[in-house]
Amino acid sequence: xxxxxxxIYFGGGSGTTALLxxxxxxxxxxxxxxxxxxxxxxLNYIFKKSDYFSTKWEIEGKLNxxxxxLETDGGVPYxxxxxxWTARREDEAIVFEDGQTIIVMRDKxxxxxxxVHAAYFYTSKILLDKVKRKLNKENAKNLxxxxxxxxxxxxxxKENKSAxxxxxxxxxxxxxxxxxxxxxxxxxxxxxxxxxxFFPILIQELTYLGNKIHLTTPTxxxxxxxxxxxxxxxxxxxxxxxxxxxxxxxxxxxxxxIKIVASHISRELDRVExxxxxxxxxxxxxxxxxxxxxxxxxxxxxxxxxxxxxxLIHKPNLKVxxxxxxxxxxxxxxxxxxxxxxxxxxHNPEAVEHIYE
Amino acid sequence: xxxxxxxKEIQAVHERDLxxxxxxxxxxxxxxxxxxxxxxxxNIITKENLYSLISESSMVNFVCDTPQCIADFMAHIENSHGxx
Numbered sequence: 001x002x003x004x005x006x007x008i009y010f011g012g013g014s015g016t017t018a019l020l021x022x023x024x025x026x027x028x029x030x031x032x033x034x035x036x037x038x039x040x041x042x043l044n045y046i047f048k049k050s051d052y053f054s055t056k057w058e059i060e061g062k063l064n065x066x067x068x069x070l071e072t073d074g075g076v077p078y079x080x081x082x083x084x085w086t087a088r089r090e091d092e093a094i095v096f097e098d099g100q101t102i103i104v105m106r107d108k109x110x111x112x113x114x115x116v117h118a119a120y121f122y123t124s125k126i127l128l129d130k131v132k133r134k135l136n137k138e139n140a141k142n143l144x145x146x147x148x149x150x151x152x153x154x155x156x157x158k159e160n161k162s163a164x165x166x167x168x169x170x171x172x173x174x175x176x177x178x179x180x181x182x183x184x185x186x187x188x189x190x191x192x193x194x195x196x197x198f199f200p201i202l203i204q205e206l207t208y209l210g211n212k213i214h215l216t217t218p219t220x221x222x223x224x225x226x227x228x229x230x231x232x233x234x235x236x237x238x239x240x241x242x243x244x245x246x247x248x249x250x251x252x253x254x255x256x257x258i259k260i261v262a263s264h265i266s267r268e269l270d271r272v273e274x275x276x277x278x279x280x281x282x283x284x285x286x287x288x289x290x291x292x293x294x295x296x297x298x299x300x301x302x303x304x305x306x307x308x309x310x311x312l313i314h315k316p317n318l319k320v321x322x323x324x325x326x327x328x329x330x331x332x333x334x335x336x337x338x339x340x341x342x343x344x345x346x347h348n349p350e351a352v353e354h355i356y357e
Numbered sequence: 358x359x360x361x362x363x364x365k366e367i368q369a370v371h372e373r374d375l376x377x378x379x380x381x382x383x384x385x386x387x388x389x390x391x392x393x394x395x396x397x398x399x400n401i402i403t404k405e406n407l408y409s410l411i412s413e414s415s416m417v418n419f420v421c422d423t424p425q426c427i428a429d430f431m432a433h434i435e436n437s438h439g440x441x
Contacts, residue, residue: 051371067362081366085369085371088371088374092377094381096382096410099434100412101409101410102369103367103369103409105371107372125367125435145428145432148428148431170424174424
């Protein structure tokens with residue numbers, strides 16, 4: 001039996017088609033050209049249409065799924081993005097009112113450039129917009145820019161790693177080399193992120209702050225408070241295993257606390273009530289959010305959940321906003337040790353002040 | 358918090374529709390003549406380096422795609438929004 005190769009078959013098939021086209025071209029040249037023209041216009045139309053859809057859906061899909069991952073039941077909402085194409089048709093009326101912007105997108109050969117530009121715009125104008133408006137001062141320029149750059153870098157790292165080189169070469173590297181202050185902020189965010197607290201606590205708290213209404217223009221007080229929150233979290237990132245450090249951050253606008261509740265002794269002696277009281281005390285001191293942290297190993301996680309359950313029985317007005325596992329690179333005596341961590345975010349809606357004079 | 362997330366729309370133009378957009382804004386001739394400059398760095402805007410258009414005081418301003426100009430553009434639109 002003859003061994004029939006699909007390649008030979010395909011080759012024969014294309015050869016036959018080519019011969020047929022040549023034959024038809026000779027016999028009916030105008031008709032064939034007309035139909036090839038129609039076919040190629042149709043393919044071109046499909047190709048061009050698909051470019052709009054693929055660019056829009058890829059960018060919206062990736063950025064909105066990032067926002068959805070950050071979001072939690074009852075926690076801070078993160079706005080979504082939707083791309084609206086303009087000037088696609090010649091008969092389309094252009095509405096371009098004062099204050100509006102139009103971003104230029106390239107064709108599908110520039111997917112990474114499109115994503116980097118859209119992610120940067122999303123971070124700056126949508127994700128962090130409200131908090132940055134509180135920092136509407138010249139002396140906060142580097143803080144705002146560093147927040148934009150670091151957050152965009154995290155989004156790209158998670159959603160589109162292939163665009164990372166483009167972002168680092170085009171934005172991160174040139175900008176961080178321009179200012180020592182900006183470089184310092186990036187270093188601080190990197191440390192905070194090393195222990196897994198950049199998005200779950202820093203961005204979360206800044207978004208809570210951004211949603212508060214200040215009737216007067218932003219003052220240096222807010223800038224100082226945000227800087228202090230960053231220093232507080234940086235201090236946490238420098239904490240060595242077993243080291244006791246400041247747990248509460250009690251600012252004028254931001255009041256939060258980080259509690260490690262599942263130490264070996266507490267867990268072994270089942271000191272649920274003692275740990276519950278520590279957390280409840282933080283709420284009694286006015287904290288809006290307490291982040292309960294511990295090791296993510298089964299025993300420890302079980303103990304943390306027991307403590308959280310006891311807290312909610314004791315103070316039923318509190319809400320668990322999020323529980324999540326992540327890898328924290330915690331400082332050991334010699335180097336940082338990657339440790340699976342478990343975080344439960346508890347929120348007190350009654351402690352929130354929405355309007356400040 | 359009782360606040361729901363919003364869907365924020367951003368307007369985008371595909372590079373192949375730029376001519377149409379510029380035509381509608383009556384800026385095609387000046388653009389093609391190289392008379393349009395970046396709002397921030399004052400370099401000439403081309404189809405290749407254009408990042409954004411911004412409508413301000415009934416005028417259309419253009420921003421090029423250098424990192425510095427994009428950062429300046431973000432800061433500029435933040436400042437023009439004011440504070441809460």
